[in-house]
Amino acid sequence: MLDIKALTFDVFGTVVDWRTSIIREGETFGRDKGLKIDWNAFALAWRGKYQPAMERVRAGDVPFTKLDVLHRQNLEEVLIEFGVDGLSEDDKQHLNDIWHRLQPWPDTVEGLNRLHRRFILATLSNGNVRLIVDMARNAGLPWDMVLGAEIAGHYKPQPEAYLNSAAVLDLAPSNCLMVAAHNSDLVAAAARGLRTAFVRRPGEYGPTQDFDQEAENDYDVVADDFLHLAAQLGC
Amino acid sequence: MLDIKALTFDVFGTVVDWRTSIIREGETFGRDKGLKIDWNAFALAWRGKYQPAMERVRAGDVPFTKLDVLHRQNLEEVLIEFGVDGLSEDDKQHLNDIWHRLQPWPDTVEGLNRLHRRFILATLSNGNVRLIVDMARNAGLPWDMVLGAEIAGHYKPQPEAYLNSAAVLDLAPSNCLMVAAHNSDLVAAAARGLRTAFVRRPGEYGPTQDFDQEAENDYDVVADDFLHLAAQLGC
Numbered sequence: 001m002l003d004i005k006a007l008t009f010d011v012f013g014t015v016v017d018w019r020t021s022i023i024r025e026g027e028t029f030g031r032d033k034g035l036k037i038d039w040n041a042f043a044l045a046w047r048g049k050y051q052p053a054m055e056r057v058r059a060g061d062v063p064f065t066k067l068d069v070l071h072r073q074n075l076e077e078v079l080i081e082f083g084v085d086g087l088s089e090d091d092k093q094h095l096n097d098i099w100h101r102l103q104p105w106p107d108t109v110e111g112l113n114r115l116h117r118r119f120i121l122a123t124l125s126n127g128n129v130r131l132i133v134d135m136a137r138n139a140g141l142p143w144d145m146v147l148g149a150e151i152a153g154h155y156k157p158q159p160e161a162y163l164n165s166a167a168v169l170d171l172a173p174s175n176c177l178m179v180a181a182h183n184s185d186l187v188a189a190a191a192r193g194l195r196t197a198f199v200r201r202p203g204e205y206g207p208t209q210d211f212d213q214e215a216e217n218d219y220d221v222v223a224d225d226f227l228h229l230a231a232q233l234g235c
Numbered sequence: 236m237l238d239i240k241a242l243t244f245d246v247f248g249t250v251v252d253w254r255t256s257i258i259r260e261g262e263t264f265g266r267d268k269g270l271k272i273d274w275n276a277f278a279l280a281w282r283g284k285y286q287p288a289m290e291r292v293r294a295g296d297v298p299f300t301k302l303d304v305l306h307r308q309n310l311e312e313v314l315i316e317f318g319v320d321g322l323s324e325d326d327k328q329h330l331n332d333i334w335h336r337l338q339p340w341p342d343t344v345e346g347l348n349r350l351h352r353r354f355i356l357a358t359l360s361n362g363n364v365r366l367i368v369d370m371a372r373n374a375g376l377p378w379d380m381v382l383g384a385e386i387a388g389h390y391k392p393q394p395e396a397y398l399n400s401a402a403v404l405d406l407a408p409s410n411c412l413m414v415a416a417h418n419s420d421l422v423a424a425a426a427r428g429l430r431t432a433f434v435r436r437p438g439e440y441g442p443t444q445d446f447d448q449e450a451e452n453d454y455d456v457v458a459d460d461f462l463h464l465a466a467q468l469g470c
Contacts, residue, residue, distance in 0.1 A: 068405070
């Protein structure tokens with residue numbers, strides 16, 4: 001039987017829809033600036049640099065660096081690749097801060113509020129604290145605590161990210177349910193003793209996404225969205 | 236002019252009334268167990284061991300230890316001093332967890348909710364994360380983030396506690412307003428560049444308290460309670 005005290009959440013893709021959020025803000029920004037950009041391609045290219053940037057930190061090539069800084073370094077590269085020139089510092093900061101303003105999936109806020117009545121809710125994201133705090137204030141996400149990479153000093157899927165989060169909550173890993181739309185995250189969490197919940201977000205990368213469509217392992221819970229997750233957990 | 240983005244709060248005494256909370260729970264517990272104890276004296280004795288216990292950590296005599304553990308060690312001593320014998324492990328855990336269930340001052344919840352509309356609200360307490368999270372869930376305190384001793388690995392008034400909290404929020408210390416009912420906390424925060432707000436809690440230690448009755452330095456804000464603080468900050 002599960003003895004869950006806290007739910008720990010992956011955020012990008014699981015809680016918020018980063019792709020369409022970037023498209024929406026990008027289109028508005030592009031109109032203002034007279035830019036002709038395929039913002040879907042821009043969002044995917046920017047996100048495509050996410051894992052390689054963190055991998056340099058995980059490998060020890062660079063010291064731990066907040067995701068805001070990695071996002072900004074990646075943005076500079078994507079702007080060059082998309083032939084965008086001459087943006088001001090304020091413009092670049094505005095674009096980088098889109099990650100602080102990502103919008104939740106339609107079921108997210110109601111689902112979290114239902115889950116919050118019974119469980120401690122913490123983020124266990126690679127996003128830095130200020131990014132997650134700003135996002136929560138903007139979108140109304142009822143986190144009890146922001147944990148994950150910046151607090152642990154290690155990016156997922158490194159073990160320290162999961163183990164530190166359970167330790168800060170003063171819980172055994174088996175009292176924590178890791179919630180994610182990504183099989184790799186759940187495999188890493190399970191390897192450290194956390195319980196696992198796969199939530200389907202099949203359109204995270206757009207209609208042609210052909211990975212993470214289904215739970216690929218025997219997780220403790222599999223859910224279609226956060227309302228379905230809440231129902232299965234008795235909330 | 237102040238350019239405040241986040242308010243960082245001392246918690247014990249400033250946000251919650253630890254003394255009467257311990258008295259109230261202690262009296263109920265004592266009736267159930269048939270104990271004859273002066274719970275006001277018990278609360279003050281328990282709290283009296285707080286600074287000496289942290290001082291052993293600050294001095295490096297013991298490694299960083301969560302406040303829950305220090306509270307428990309102190310509880311064992313106080314129980315002996317008050318002649319209480321034979322409590323079960325569950326009983327002792329129940330008493331130690333009173334700190335997780337401390338009640339807010341009458342103005343706290345409304346004041347924090349007003350301040351929350353405009354400012355990031357973080358705890359900057361010596362309480363460990365789980366203690367502060369449980370307290371917030373129990374009392375309805377709208378923290379965006381739990382910071383302070385456990386996250387910094389240093390107990391206030393060590394500089395790291397203040398500087399780490401600002402850094403995790405990605406703010407300059409001067410963009411953070413430290414809110415406390417204790418002059419010593421504000422002096423230490425100001426020395427690290429934080430802005431300061433003194434909130435009067437003259438009865439924290441009971442009717443005979445003769446210290447921290449008034450702001451003893453030139454703080455940025457002085458308030459009678461959190462509603463008065465909110466009003467002065469335009470909330």
